[in-house]
Amino acid sequence: MATPNRPPGEAPSPTAQGHTHHLLVALAGQPNVGKSTVFNLLTGLSQHVGNWAGKTVEKKTGVHRHDGWELQMVDLPGTYSLSASSEEELVARDFLLTERPDVVVVVINAAALERHLYLVAELLPLPVRLVVALNMVDVASREGGSLDVGALQRALGVPVVSMVASRNQGVAELVEAVVACAQSPAPPPRSPGIRADHAAVWQEITSLLAPSLPPAFPPGWAAAKLLEGDREITRLAREGCDPGIWPRIEGLLAAHEDGVLAVASGRYEWIARVVHTVVPRPRPGQVSLTERLDRWLTHPVWGLAALAGVFGLVYGVTFLVGSPLQELVERGLTAGLARPLRALLAAAPAWVSGFLIDGVLAGAGTVASFLPLLAIFFAVLALLEDVGYLARAAYVTDRFMHLIGLHGKSSLPLMLGFGCNVPAIMGARILDSRKARLLTMLLAPLVPCASRMTVILFMAPIFFGAWSPLVAWGLVLLSLGILVALGAALGQVLLRRERGAFIMELPLYHRPKARTIALQTWQHSAEFLRKAGTVILVFSGVVWAFSYLPNGRIEDSLLAQAGQAMAPLGAWLGLDWRLLVALLSSFFAKENAVATLAVLFAGGQTPHLAHALAGAFTPLAALSFLVAYTLFVPCVPTLATLRQEAGGWRWAALSFAMLLVLSLLSGALVFQGGRLLGLA
């Protein structure tokens, strides 16, 4: 941890630039509390999404301007507490202690006050100016608990603003409270205390620690963290303490191994006292919408059926709405731009117009035509997450995921994989055990992504007619079957029963918020364009060059030579050099396969491709190609993401090697098996 930028307790000095005063405001809160909604309302499109330095945790920042004030908003990761048990919690805590925001807004759920005050109990002892945003007061009053906001404010000793963020209520009041809070003197840090049986040892550790801690760390808070067994604070205290004192502290800690429960219980005892003064009567046990829905959606049988239905619907919607859009975009780009460009370049050398139109523009067309599908998929997924369904999906798949040594949470990133493997690998961040995260990331490329499905859905009808849905379905099942088998095998090596804990909040179902969904869709799509789009664009130019050099004829180009060099390998799979080249090109982006075939067979004209392909290959060769293609090595963007998330090329290389062998072996098995059966 770095030294704090400012000593604790010093008044914020809003730097005057003209008439604008700047404030650094951090937004804290537990997951599922509507924190993102509050953040979105305050910052809108000024948001910047990046990563916390050196971490794989997403960092969102944005700006809110109000009446001469400029609020630099930082969205901290959603955390249940501030112990260092996950990367998110460590990031949030480090930011609060070292960056010293002028004001910290903690968003809490009025309908689950007790649980949400736990984070407040962790924040109060820190030297920060705290404002409590009491969200979902509408849900709380509907469920029967009438809250006394004034009493809550008195009990906590910090400003409390009630909000209904989903209906844009209370935002202006929140901003005013933040600005007012920044101008008031910092309140003395307060501690909720510890369970009585540990009070003495806590006091003792606190006084032993006090002289040797960095100023940002309140001794009482740090002592509680030591009792909780917090590794980071233990390390800092050990390094900072007088060598004569640390062994005494260590002895006390060893004698109070159960300190973690005493600390947590102390916080909840304090919370119980606060809640007692705020909620005058207990909430009646009312069968809410959530309970009624969950009777079906979390049922071991009906829940799985519902999940299958929901995902069927997701694909239905994605392709029903996406495919026409995709066609529209593609036609607009190629027809609308290629023709004028060709006219413009009439005088230029052939390779210039070839590179620009058949290379770059065709690549841009691929990216653009792919975007509607992904955007719709992202939107539907954001919708499912926002209404609270995704947590249920993880729950019902838990039992199934145990088969491959993982638990239910892993199914969420894997389900993302159906859209694109890149977000699937990034999504594995939600898992708390590193080994489970690695295994999930290694398995993710076996989930057939939307690009692979578009290629399969394009190729299958050409060769299999009415049977093509069955072939597509079979390819998906094959891929998932291999995923399960590989997971079981790798799980034995990698995990050895250490799958991490399955502990997950099931949020209440609620109405989706268009703004949240729109922003998330926008951010994910932009990320895809930035990361994958550039790779695809560059690759399209490269493929074109390889297919053009050395003399402008594809039949004896570098690409053809590479394919022909591998012909003996291809013979085993029944693939000629053109199919091999298509397979190779899918390494750069899965959807490249069709584009490459279009270049090789039809001079880039996709509409004529189907006819040309049908005449060139037998259904058996096509099936072998599709099997090898479905299981082929992860695309470049996926591998790059895997390297970044797993920390090193080692894992990316393992994934590449595993899938290369699997893919070629399966393709050869299909072709040779089919020949034995006399199908060729």
Add this chain to the structure above:
Amino acid sequence: MEGEVSLASIPADATAKVLHLYGGRELVTRLAALGLTPGAEVRMVQNFGRGPLIVLVRGTRLALGRREASRVHVLPAG
């Protein structure tokens, strides 16, 4: 304590009071932060005897793996 059982053995709709948590410090910290501390009232929402289960604690529905739930020892109410 007499009558002490694992949370995993509580049937649906029954309530119980948490007595103690066993297991590694990390697991205990996480369970405690989510409200499962000694003294907390829990109501079993769903438990089919196999696979994960759902409990209601401090106003929140928590999904727990069976293994995690078996680390929480409780005293059934009534």
